[in-house]
Amino acid sequence: MHICFLSHEYPLWATGGIGTFIQTLGRALVRHGHRVTVVGIGRSLVRQDFNDQGVSVVRLPMSRIRYAQVIPNVIRIRKFLTSLYRELPIDILESSEAGLAFMSYQTPYHKVIRLHGGHHFFAEAEQRNIHWWKGWQEKVSFKKSDAFIAVSEFVKSHTCKYLSYRQKPITVIPLPLDSTLFRPMPNVEVVAHSLVFAGTVCEKKGVRQLLMALDKVRKRFPDVHLDIYGRDWFDKEGKSYVDRLKKEISSSVLSHVTFHGAIMRHQLPLIFASAELCVFPSHMETLGLVAPEAMLTGRPVLFSETGPGPETIIHGMTGLLCFPLDVSDIANKIIDAFEHPGHLTQIAEQGMIFAREKFDLERITIRNIEFYELLRAGGRQRGSYILEKKRTCDWVVI
Numbered sequence: 001m002h003i004c005f006l007s008h009e010y011p012l013w014a015t016g017g018i019g020t021f022i023q024t025l026g027r028a029l030v031r032h033g034h035r036v037t038v039v040g041i042g043r044s045l046v047r048q049d050f051n052d053q054g055v056s057v058v059r060l061p062m063s064r065i066r067y068a069q070v071i072p073n074v075i076r077i078r079k080f081l082t083s084l085y086r087e088l089p090i091d092i093l094e095s096s097e098a099g100l101a102f103m104s105y106q107t108p109y110h111k112v113i114r115l116h117g118g119h120h121f122f123a124e125a126e127q128r129n130i131h132w133w134k135g136w137q138e139k140v141s142f143k144k145s146d147a148f149i150a151v152s153e154f155v156k157s158h159t160c161k162y163l164s165y166r167q168k169p170i171t172v173i174p175l176p177l178d179s180t181l182f183r184p185m186p187n188v189e190v191v192a193h194s195l196v197f198a199g200t201v202c203e204k205k206g207v208r209q210l211l212m213a214l215d216k217v218r219k220r221f222p223d224v225h226l227d228i229y230g231r232d233w234f235d236k237e238g239k240s241y242v243d244r245l246k247k248e249i250s251s252s253v254l255s256h257v258t259f260h261g262a263i264m265r266h267q268l269p270l271i272f273a274s275a276e277l278c279v280f281p282s283h284m285e286t287l288g289l290v291a292p293e294a295m296l297t298g299r300p301v302l303f304s305e306t307g308p309g310p311e312t313i314i315h316g317m318t319g320l321l322c323f324p325l326d327v328s329d330i331a332n333k334i335i336d337a338f339e340h341p342g343h344l345t346q347i348a349e350q351g352m353i354f355a356r357e358k359f360d361l362e363r364i365t366i367r368n369i370e371f372y373e374l375l376r377a378g379g380r381q382r383g384s385y386i387l388e389k390k391r392t393c394d395w396v397v398i
Helices: 017-031 070-087 119-123 132-144 153-159 207-220 241-248 265-273 290-296 327-339 341-358 361-378
Strands: 002-006 035-041 048-052 055-060 092-095 110-115 147-150 169-172 191-198 225-229 257-261 275-280 301-304 320-322
Touching (some): 002 017, 002 070, 017 035, 017 048, 017 055, 017 361, 092 361, 110 132, 110 153, 110 361, 119 132, 119 153, 147 153, 147 361, 153 169, 169 361, 191 265, 191 290, 207 241, 207 327, 265 275, 265 290, 275 290, 275 327, 275 341, 290 301, 290 341, 301 327
Parallel strands (some): 002 035, 002 092, 092 110, 110 147, 147 169, 191 225, 191 275, 225 257
């Protein structure tokens, strides 16, 4: 098969959860003998082509028109796809929620939306209204898609509160993790009472609540230290979220915190391995890859009980869960973890086993291939898809 991904993200030049997923799955699909192309708009005025372990990555030129980029960018992408199909026929075109908005309804290939968490999905957690333009794009994109893949049961059920799947095939397939990168590091010394957070430093990731919880934790464990890794978030006025936190949080708490900024993904395993507890109290996630990535390194994880948290962690067995808006709950879970290091070691071991099985790259790659092949076998007419229950995955229509 020839699978083509629409994405402006790719880890060769820009980090991001979707880009990282595409790279991980794309390389695996190539190893299984399939052709993979990733196409998006770049940041240069000239086209750039890369080969990443067999994955063909194409960055099309950005528009010269600063304030009207949508139309020229769409034209470039559609022209490229037409040309690519003539040369190397595409079987599957995959995008995130809004990615198909400007694609044709009728195409010679099957169009798939993978639910990574779009504008509608995060509206509730971010306590905002649906922007008409972004909302319109997602609605039109969903109409044009032939099938859907959700990265968690939660993102599937939450998204359908706002958008209809229109009785098209949909399945749930977790995002794969690279266990060759995220693995135990027994020679790395664990720093006592050390906490690690990794992710974009913004409100919806629960960083503010974590810092507020640290005030209580430091009174019980004066040597506690929180290391925060991830890029800063800026609002529409260009104001830094990190600067805002430094103004709101007391200096006595900030003395226990280090903001490291953005780092390369390959640095994360070593960082996780040295932490006594990895903490990710996010308000909302579609799946939250950072939690199972930390679990794969053999370190205990405190994750959010909201959203897909219970799909990722069994509280008290494979990790810990907290209510992300309750500062006291976050603090109490951290304190209890530090007070019971034996139990912490136990859940870290069980969490590693659980994450290896649930997010296994090989198994998940096969599930994706099976779903793609199912769509190809079903033909182009809506309702003609052959839906069947297999051992590795359930194909369902809702």
